[in-house]
Amino acid sequence: MQCLRVLYVVLWAFGFTSTANEHKEHALRLMAEAPLIDGHNDLPWQLRLRFNNNLKSVDLYTLNSTHTNIHKIKEGRLAAQFWAAYAPCDSQYKDAVRQTLEQIDVIHRMCQKYPEDFMLAASSQDIMEAFAQNKTASLIGVEGGHSIDSSMGTLRIMYQLGVRYLTLTHSCNTPWADNWLVDTESEPVEHNGLTNFGKRLIREMNRMGMLVDLSHVSEQVMRQVLDTSKAPVIFSHSSTYAICPHKRNVPDDVLKKVEDNRGIVMVNFYNNFVTCRQSANLSDVADHFDHIKKIAGSSTVGFGGDYDGVNRVPTGLDDVSKYPDLVAELLRRGWTDDEIKDALGRNLIRVFKDVEMVRDTLTNTSPDDEPIPLEQVKNPCRTDYGYPPQPSSARVPSLGAPALVSTVALISLCVKFM
Template identity: 65%
Template sequence: MSTKYTWALLGILTLVVCELVTVVNSNRDEALRIMENAPVIDGHNDLPWQLLDKFNNQLSKVNLLTLNDTHTNIPKLQEGRVGGQFWAAYVPCATHGKDAVKRTLEQIDVIHRMCEHYPDVFVCVDSAEGIAEAFRTKKVASLIGVEGGHSIDSSLGVLRTFYNLGVRYMTLTHSCNVPWVDNWLVDTGSDPPKSNGLSEFGKSVILEMNRLGMIVDLAHVSVKTMKDTLEVSQAPVIFSHSSAFKLCNHARNVPDDVLRIVKEKKGLVMVNFYNDYVTCKSVANLSDVA
């Protein structure tokens, strides 16, 4: 290959790379422009659990501006144009029937304290109006989701108390059955069915959540539970962090027939970015998510 031809080829490649960079930058600029007017609302974030696990909920020992060993910190939220965040008040299944209510209250408390500790960044809200005001003031609208029905200890009174403390969704199960609803492991054979979906009390929980205005979250539940809940609920439901079963046949994901019912009921599925749920492999990228 001649030197002249080599330089010509390098010149062409340079032009192509520059064009690609221009397209990428243009797409990024357009995405950021859109998100300035319609900020991202993320359905599920486990940072409160990290605060417990790493710092025993002692906010004096952590700086969310510089924290770098978790998926979330304040600079990442701001760079991603996150305008609304549901923080998960999660406690392990092992607390079921023991101290689940107390420990869930502590996780709700740390979310409220996070808002108090960083008032220029977070504002705890419990309504659509609150979210809109947070958008206007360029703060992260912080909402609370309780992850797992074991947290209410089969008590509608506890459910109502959580609502009064700002909880606006509850995931019906985590990775364990509770006395009134079955979890996703039933579909793998790892857990025996307990309620064959929703029990009668489970149906009363759904209707009370509807009455309160607390969103029903079907992430982590069995397919039978999904269908029972979609039939019973008088309000749209969400999957706060689940992906598509047709693309990755993991039992944490949502099958097509359920997705069609969710569409009919005007519900919402928020995609889980966890590699194993996106591609059923250890590797995934944003194109797979899209």
């Protein structure tokens, strides 16, 4: 009898392994037919922190201290990646624009250094061309509205440099939008969502063909943008609130609005957003895919791993090489081939094409060149050239003692504001 039990366990284990291998092989076949597009990866920020963007000091084939390197990308069948051009919130009102431009630059140089592996991409067609060439399409997303310093002109220049989405806030309010922390009451509500300038910014992004990214924004901003935007929106790296009630995640009523908008929620792998605990596993992440499919349909879901931007990832999704295992898990749960291909990349391609179509219908619309009202951005560290003269801006002809005292006081204010 004992021998029979052992034989049963061995046969069960063999059958389980055989089925798992079949799902994995099936996943790899589908990933060869449809591009896997991930909405958010912070490797450029790791290049800043570890090497100060000096690419001569790093080899992306041998770099093993990050979630991402070229070998892991190939193993993970990662066909297209939105790389984050990120500057922290403490750069707001200081050098956020420069910091962001340098992150855009390092993404360009990364593609130039590894032309056999990366192809800079700026359109839906570019993604498919890179996929045909077996290269990873490298797209740029700016993570945080503070990076444009409340300037439509800066946003347009970034678009010309290849930026294809803007995350409206990071973890700080801008002068025109509230971030997710206001929903936790750890930061004050400043704008009740979007200001008029914020709504104009959405329309300008529609006009130029830039994707609007709602990860990191408050729930009020989510709803206002979905009511304002003429084009589909994305959540580049967010999970579902119903499964993990974290304010960085997307509530069910917003998921329904995203479905109506024909947008997409790209599931984040960060443990704290997956299980609301420090630990999570691959199956927990698949639960978020299942939930989005249940509430808003398989046409509303995608991948937004947030690799190299977080310090904890689920067991089984240790780095970017593990995407096929997650796809295999979705197959095990009964996802069809078409649903898998949609989640892999066809949903994002469709969203991107719709954004480009809206852009093309607005080609005769002039750029919005009305600056944000000065009172909304005025601070001691910002000049006001071009605005009407302010009563307090009279110039002092010389640096006598009173002027010197004023200057020192202004510098002190500026340092405190920073």
